[in-house]
Amino acid sequence: MNAPSPLDRVRVVLARPSHPGNIGAAARAMKTMGLAELWLVSPASFPDPVAQARASGAGDVLAAARVVDTLAAALADTVFAAGLTARRRDVSLPCLGPRAAAAEIVDWRARGKVALVFGNEAGGLTNEELGLCALPVTIPANPEYASLNLGAAVQLMCYELRMAAMGEGVRAIARHAPEPATHDEIEGFFGHLEAAIVASGFLDPARPRRLMPKLRRLFGRARLEKEEVAILRGILASFGTAGNK
């Protein structure tokens, strides 16, 4: 990408891609829609000549791709992540279609890096991986055959992002919006919360009752801000001091 793109703060993350051809197809799909930043989490094979061939004219996107070991590492400096999922893992999760999700992702760019996460070809994102994404996104596919090719799914989502970005001329992004918490800050809070409620006896690690997923879902909907994480951790620390020392 030579010219600055309206989508240059959107990162595409492929979690554990099995087929190098799909990595190349994703790079090509991204570049046609003006996206340039590709991260690969534990790819089965990369670099790979098959990826290069399928990338066609998007070899620059492949060449600049970052390879990391975990999804958490790919999201560490992002302020918002949307994860594609073919089905509802948790019936109570709010789940957007591509168009509404693209509008939200495009809005988040004003605050920092955002990520669009795609799972492995065979199994999609694990529940744990999806838990790291604030927004689950489902493509409204044919219920009888909903299996989009990975590269095709990337094409479709990047297209919606481009459409959303092109249509935002009139969209007013709040200029004094509070600073969002980073992924690492939010994970730090969840770690602190979990340790605190284990210490207080509310969470029994031997019988977790899906408590942490429920709490992640609650605070995920709120889209925590940096100051709020500091307040919540201050509250937890105050309880810890009173209760455990």
Added chain:
Amino acid sequence: MNAPSPLDRVRVVLARPSHPGNIGAAARAMKTMGLAELWLVSPASFPDPVAQARASGAGDVLAAARVVDTLAAALADTVFAAGLTARRRDVSLPCLGPRAAAAEIVDWRARGKVALVFGNEAGGLTNEELGLCALPVTIPANPEYASLNLGAAVQLMCYELRMAAMGEGVRAIARHAPEPATHDEIEGFFGHLEAAIVASGFLDPARPRRLMPKLRRLFGRARLEKEEVAILRGILASFGTAGNK
């Protein structure tokens, strides 16, 4: 396709496809969006095991594909055809983007068979082929690299057709919304929270620092559910027991 589809009168036509893999990818893309009728104009190789492999679970679409010699033959019984073109061949032609084109195509289904025509991978549709289409359609791609893979372009267009057929894409994905907390339940939580953080020493009533308004704003954004209020109050109670009794 087993069930009748709202898109069963929309035919996808690939004109002179060079790569059998793209034929398979197109079949798969179609089926994921509920389209079933594929026509191939003078394919370089068909049937072909590569097409079969890339079609994945859409082998039925491939098996039912019609092969003809000319685009005119593929359009003979249609009442409307839209043709994809990367650029405007004739500035006087009205040229729509995928979303507007999909709306028009979906409207035309009421009158008969309609076709969505894609050109050869290397050169797209010829001027003569495009002349057989009532509506030229251009995907608003990155001007620096507008070369979508054929299968990806089919995916994108079929997605827009499905969104248009489903009702402008604004349909919310049905879900069983969890029961929201009542106003009284939420106020009960805030009262509990305030008492707990006063007791823990985090909130000094003489110098409240707008803490409660900030916490109200955070939990207000989350739109608390009944079960979540119970969990949060359980957590507070667990801290209270540890800390204050």
